Structures are given as structure tokens and as C-alpha cells.
Amino acid sequence: MSNHIAPREYETDLAELRGDCARMAPRWVAPAKTASTPVAPSLIHGVTVPPASARMIDATSEYGD
Secondary structure, three states, X not given: XXXXXXXXXXXXXHHHHHHHHHHHHHHXXXXXXXXXXXXXXXXXXXXXXXXXXXXXXHHOOOOOO
């Protein structure tokens, strides 16, 4: 494996990036939408959350606070 790092040719600005995306968009194919069916809570098992993680999430504010 080579340690060679290719030099950056130039910085791309947002307008150029958006133009590139617009030119590529017709080639992108969106997957067919599939409806997901809800899973009954009684079927969800085996999920454990470590106490430290639960405390961390509990201590975070809601989005927009």
C-alpha cells in the first residue's frame, strides 16, 4: 500500500458542487418505496443499554431547546 497522498487540485465551492450534483441527478435511480410494517413491542427483545449510555442520553436536551 502506498503512502502517497494526492494533492488537492482546487477547493470546490458550493455552487460548483450543486452544479455537479444537478448534472449527475438524472443518472441516479431511486429505489422503489416499500411500506414497512410496525413490529409489536412484545417481539422486540434482547436489546440492552448500558446504564452509563442511558444516563448520557437522559441528560441530553431535546432538539431545539
